Each structure stands twice: as C-alpha cells, then as structure tokens.
Amino acid sequence: MSSEIIGSKLSVRSKSDLIDKVFDAITVSGEEGVFQTELCKLFSLDSRDGSRLVGNLEKQSLITREKALYRGRWTYKLVVKKTISMDAEEQKPIDVSMVEGAPCLCCSYQHLCSNEDESNQYSPAKCQIIEEWIVTSFDKFILTQEEQPPSEQEFI
Numbered sequence: 001m002s003s004e005i006i007g008s009k010l011s012v013r014s015k016s017d018l019i020d021k022v023f024d025a026i027t028v029s030g031e032e033g034v035f036q037t038e039l040c041k042l043f044s045l046d047s048r049d050g051s052r053l054v055g056n057l058e059k060q061s062l063i064t065r066e067k068a069l070y071r072g073r074w075t076y077k078l079v080v081k082k083t084i085s086m087d088a089e090e091q092k093p094i095d096v097s098m099v100e101g102a103p104c105l106c107c108s109y110q111h112l113c114s115n116e117d118e119s120n121q122y123s124p125a126k127c128q129i130i131e132e133w134i135v136t137s138f139d140k141f142i143l144t145q146e147e148q149p150p151s152e153q154e155f156i
C-alpha cells in the first residue's frame, strides 16, 4: 500500500475498515502500546500514510501519541486512551444509534478537518455534509417520536 490509502483511490469502505483495524491493533496492545513504526510495517503503510491515519485517531481523542525511541530512531508510541475503566465500560450498554451513518467516519477529508483553525476550509462548523446529516437525522428522530404510542399521561 502507499499514499493511496488515505487518498481517493481506495473505496470509502476500505479506508474505514483500515482505520478500524489499526485502532483495533492499538487497542489490543493495551497499556504497553505499540510503536508507530511497527504498526506501519504491520499494515504495509508508508510513514506519511501511517502518520496521517494515527493522527486522525489522535484527533478523535481515541489514542495518545508520544515521542519514543525505537531501535535507535525516533517514532511514536501509540496507546489507546482509557477514559473510563474497562469494567465500567463493559457494563455500560453502548448506544451507537446517534452516530449511525455519521459522514465523518468515512469522509475523505477527515485527515484535513479540524475546528481548531478558523481558516481551514474543512471544519465541522463549515461543513455542508455534516449539516445535511444532522438535519436529516433530526427529521428521522422527529418521525420516530411521532410513531411512538402515546404515553399514559397523554390519555388523561
């Protein structure tokens, strides 16, 4: 694989799968983490693509990235972020329905998108795609609510 990984030549599904697999690999490495160099080798990514990909995960606050020496060369140690203890996390049911179909998960511009720089053309604040998705999701939510049977209070 090459820079095409993040580019437009691969299907959106493939990019999304790759990001998922890389994140899984980092998660499996646990608290010890994994060196970015090793991860790139594992997924046959060149260093630029590897860096962009883990940069995306870092931007989403899913992992931490710290400079580290690996076989005499500087690279990064990637560790999955542990905001909630695994026990608590396992007990909590995860509701992903609110983010189902979210365009950011498979967006070709995700690696360029940031809300930190106002001059950036790719930002959730300016994004037409995310705006349309929110409006459509909200419409669907309203329709679902209207289809719900009335509550007991409404019968009184």
Ligand code: SF4
Pocket: 103, 104, 105, 107, 108, 109, 110, 113, 114, 122, 123, 124, 125, 127, 128, 129, 130
């Ligand atoms: S906000 Fe828009 S441009 Fe940014 S990642 Fe989401 S869909 Fe892509």
